[in-house]
Amino acid sequence: xxxxxxxxxxxxxxxxxxxxxxxxxxxxxxxxxxxxxxxxxxxxxxxxxxxxxxxxxxxxxxxxxxxxxxxxxxxxxxxxxxxxxxxxxxxxxxxxxxxxxxxxxxxxxxxxxxxxxxxxxxxxxxxxxxxxxxxxxxxxxxxxxxxxxxxxxxxxxxxxxxxxxxxxxxxxxxxxxxxxxxxxxxxxxxxxxxxxxxxxxxxxxxxxxxxxxxxxxxxxxxxxxxxxxxxx
Amino acid sequence: xxxxxxxxxxxxxxxxxxxxxxxxxxxxxxxxxxxxxxxxxxxxxxxxxxxxxxxxxxxxxxxxxxxxxxxxxxxxxxxxxxxxxxxxxxxxxxxxxxxxxxxxxxxxxxxxxxxxxxxxxxxxxxxxxxxxxxxxxxxxxxxxxxxxxxxxxxxxxxxxxxxxxxxxxxxxxxxxxxxxxxxxxxxxxxxxxxxxxxxxxxxxxxxxxxxxxxxxxxxxxxxxxxxxxxxxxxxxxxxxxxxxxxxxxxxxxxxxxxxxxxxxxxxxxxxxxxxxxxxxxxxxxxxxxxxxxxxxxxxxxxxxxxxxxxxxxxxxxxxxxxxxxxxxxxxxxxxxxxxxxxxxxxxxxxxxxxxxxxxxxxxxxxx
Numbered sequence: 001x002x003x004x005x006x007x008x009x010x011x012x013x014x015x016x017x018x019x020x021x022x023x024x025x026x027x028x029x030x031x032x033x034x035x036x037x038x039x040x041x042x043x044x045x046x047x048x049x050x051x052x053x054x055x056x057x058x059x060x061x062x063x064x065x066x067x068x069x070x071x072x073x074x075x076x077x078x079x080x081x082x083x084x085x086x087x088x089x090x091x092x093x094x095x096x097x098x099x100x101x102x103x104x105x106x107x108x109x110x111x112x113x114x115x116x117x118x119x120x121x122x123x124x125x126x127x128x129x130x131x132x133x134x135x136x137x138x139x140x141x142x143x144x145x146x147x148x149x150x151x152x153x154x155x156x157x158x159x160x161x162x163x164x165x166x167x168x169x170x171x172x173x174x175x176x177x178x179x180x181x182x183x184x185x186x187x188x189x190x191x192x193x194x195x196x197x198x199x200x201x202x203x204x205x206x207x208x209x210x211x212x213x214x215x216x217x218x219x220x221x222x223x224x225x226x227x228x229x230x231x232x
Numbered sequence: 233x234x235x236x237x238x239x240x241x242x243x244x245x246x247x248x249x250x251x252x253x254x255x256x257x258x259x260x261x262x263x264x265x266x267x268x269x270x271x272x273x274x275x276x277x278x279x280x281x282x283x284x285x286x287x288x289x290x291x292x293x294x295x296x297x298x299x300x301x302x303x304x305x306x307x308x309x310x311x312x313x314x315x316x317x318x319x320x321x322x323x324x325x326x327x328x329x330x331x332x333x334x335x336x337x338x339x340x341x342x343x344x345x346x347x348x349x350x351x352x353x354x355x356x357x358x359x360x361x362x363x364x365x366x367x368x369x370x371x372x373x374x375x376x377x378x379x380x381x382x383x384x385x386x387x388x389x390x391x392x393x394x395x396x397x398x399x400x401x402x403x404x405x406x407x408x409x410x411x412x413x414x415x416x417x418x419x420x421x422x423x424x425x426x427x428x429x430x431x432x433x434x435x436x437x438x439x440x441x442x443x444x445x446x447x448x449x450x451x452x453x454x455x456x457x458x459x460x461x462x463x464x465x466x467x468x469x470x471x472x473x474x475x476x477x478x479x480x481x482x483x484x485x486x487x488x489x490x491x492x493x494x495x496x497x498x499x500x501x502x503x504x505x506x507x508x509x510x511x512x513x514x515x516x517x518x519x520x521x522x523x524x525x526x527x528x529x530x531x532x533x534x535x536x537x538x539x540x541x542x543x544x545x546x547x548x549x550x551x552x553x554x555x556x557x558x559x560x561x562x563x564x565x566x567x568x569x570x571x572x573x574x575x576x577x578x579x580x581x582x583x584x585x586x587x588x589x590x591x592x593x594x595x596x597x598x599x
Binding site for chain 1: 281284285286307310311313314315317319321323324333334337338381382385391
């Protein structure tokens with residue numbers, strides 16, 4: 001209990017004393033995971049919509065792959081990217097290894113199946129005849145898709161939340177491809193691992209609490225928006 | 233003859249090994265209301281979806297004003313039509329937002345959108361609900377909003393797929409009356425799909441009867457009721473008695489028949505010797521006391537015995553047995569049933585006019 005309490009006090013101290021390194025890690029975590037979430041939404045929303053509405057050939061295989069991807073172990077993603085972007089790997093010439101870029105890529109790959117899968121579920125939970133109704137009122141295909149998104153926005157918001165959650169909380173891939181370099185690729189999760197390894201449990205708990213608080217803050221904001229919409 | 237506004241040619245939509253739709257030809261003329269009647273699963277909604285370019289057929293054409301509709305680029309055609317489905321499918325927002333939805337999709341300027349939406353909300357009696365959330369409406373109100381939303385587009389063809397099916401009977405009757413007046417006032421061409429015979433007949437200029445994905449008969453409501461082309465259409469049109477008979481003589485559309493050892497007369501198109509089924513609607517059968525000599529022009533007279541008496545609302549269904557196992561179903565008023573003291577075992581005389589009986593070919597039915 002003492003360790004926990006000291007960790008909590010340390011967290012408050014680190015935050016309120018404005019430790020520049022901690023704030024830099026928080027900012028970097030938000031930047032990397034935020035960008036990864038944005039990319040996964042930009043890619044996942046159209047892809048999920050395509051799978052849900054267009055019924056492409058091999059759709060069941062695609063969906064199975066997406067749902068498997070929702071449980072993708074971060075270390076597997078890390079390993080795959082490390083092999084690709086290693087100096088001698090096929091994409092090694094890009095020099096992305098141990099940079100925030102590859103961390104964004106790794107987190108995007110982890111968040112993407114979440115966004116795609118939940119987008120498919122959200123759109124498939126709508127009555128398919130709603131599409132006929134919109135087309136039957138003279139909607140173009142784009143207008144129809146925008147209206148379907150609008151109608152499913154609560155569930156789509158849940159997809160964004162899940163995507164952000166999986167991005168900010170993963171550690172395996174970031175550690176493998178980011179390297180946890182100080183002032184460069186160190187994010188909250190990798191910092192927690194480092195401090196634990198060093199035996200600095202108080203710092204580790206402090207960073208863990210910050211991570212938890214951050215995830216709570218982002219999700220609480222989205223939930224607030226979601227619930228306000230339900231009540232209205 | 234007027235050119236069709238909409239025409240279907242050789243439409244074919246597959247379903248597993250068979251077809252969901254197989255329609256060689258169907259035309260919809262300007263200003264008419266064509267109702268498509270058929271049992272559940274007959275392919276009515278599929279037909280409507282294809283005609284409205286919501287579902288591409290495997291083969292065949294839909295022609296609008298003589299030109300084929302391109303199903304891959306159907307937007308320009310869809311901007312001339314409006315669809316109302318069984319569920320109103322109202323979106324988030326107010327009633328006014330929903331009524332103006334189609335106008336917004338068509339790109340009407342805000343002022344015109346508002347003016348048109350107000351006009352149609354007033355016409356459908358929902359103007360006082362304009363600012364209310366569309367998700368808080370009763371079924372009848374919601375379907376009025378759906379109708380106003382479609383009519384606000386002032387479409388050249390209005391497609392309606394059982395729009396009142398989910399409503400209670402009084403609301404359904406009221407909305408049906410209003411829709412009837414609206415269609416007649418505006419002259420909008422409409423295709424109305426329903427499984428309810430009375431609903432379909434009440435609205436129609438012409439009726440298409442559909443079964444198993446195929447159109448069985450197209451005609452005026454009178455033609456469907458009095459001259460069904462086959463036993464299945466006859467049954468759908470409310471015929472409850474189909475007497476097997478053999479044609480003895482045929483004379484200018486009047487057939488002399490033999491059925492269950494009796495000579496009967498009916499209208500129809502058949503040659504002597506042909507096997508037919510005499511379609512008798514329950515309301516055309518008149519019941520009399522057994523010894524009565526009714527002063528009626530009805531030339532068909534059958535002695536029968538009451539088997540079953542079944543009150544059904546304002547009317548009473550009477551199942552009768554004639555000679556040689558002949559089965560007849562009549563529907564009489566409660567007062568008539570009381571006057572005749574109808575009860576099982578009671579002897580009666582059944583009469584019907586030759587002009588009210590129609591002989592249909594006794595052909596094997598499609599499964």
